[in-house]
Amino acid sequence: MTAPAREDVAALLRAGATYRTIKEQLGVGHGVISKTRTAYKIPTPRRFGPQGAELRAATERRYPQIAAMLRAEATHRQITAATGATAPTIVRIRRILRIPVPARHQRTARTIAQVLALYVEPYGDDGHARWSGPHADTQPQLSASGRVYSARREAFRAHHGRPPAGTVRASCTEPRCIAGAHLTDQTIRDEAHLDALYQDIFGDTP
Structure with missing residues (x-):
């Protein structure tokens, strides 16, 4: 048999006391407090911070x-x-x-080309570039015309004139380089591999 609703619990609930406070003061369990709230139709207070x-x-x-x-x-x-x-x-x-x-x-809608021009910063003497814009985890993120893109893939597209196939990687010594000329996709890497095989087999041809 469950314990009945209690008037003293109801009084504390109406005063805004928490369940913990009521348990400590009256030694009752959670079930008694909940049953009392329901029996006496006491609404659950909405607790907010400063307003x-x-x-x-x-x-x-x-x-x-x-x-x-x-x-x-x-x-x-x-x-x-x-x-x-x-x-x-x-x-x-x-x-x-x-x-x-x-x-x-106030921001205006920028194009992909405008965002690339804004955040791609050349550095060094070897044509490297870094991304100074926002990131998602460690990946450069580009927002343009209300959409979010991979900045690395868009930098590749802008330089090579086509969307990348597979993962885009830097071919230089700077793994985070985002210079379009230093970015490769699977197609470029496959072609480089075939060229290397051809060179190994036939050597330099006149």
Whole structure:
């Protein structure tokens, strides 16, 4: 036989006490508390953190530098460099504090070619290039016209004029190089292998 609903449990539930508090004060089990809530039709309270002005004040206290930089119209990249905050955190703080996005920072839809030109940075004397844009795990990620692409595959496509076959790899000494001329796909690697076999068999031909 299960224990009946209890008025003293109901009183604590109406006062907003947690199940843990009720268990500690009255020595009752979870089943009694649940049965009492149902029998007395006591709604489960919706528990939230600070809201409204309280949340804005707490955010200002916790992130004063980010708030100040947002109001000074700093870019996300500048704020991340200065504070280490991630883009989602910066966006959340902007929304909580109701700081509008400056018109000059509002993104327009870029093409793949524009994004490649923006984030592919040449370096060194051997034609290498690095990706300075966003990553998914360790893979360069390209966002353009509302879609997400592999930056490495799009760099290959832009240089070779065709989509890659299979995995795209750097053929140079820099494994993360994204220079189009240094990227190979399975087709290029197969052709290089056949050329090497031909060379081994026939040698140099006049």
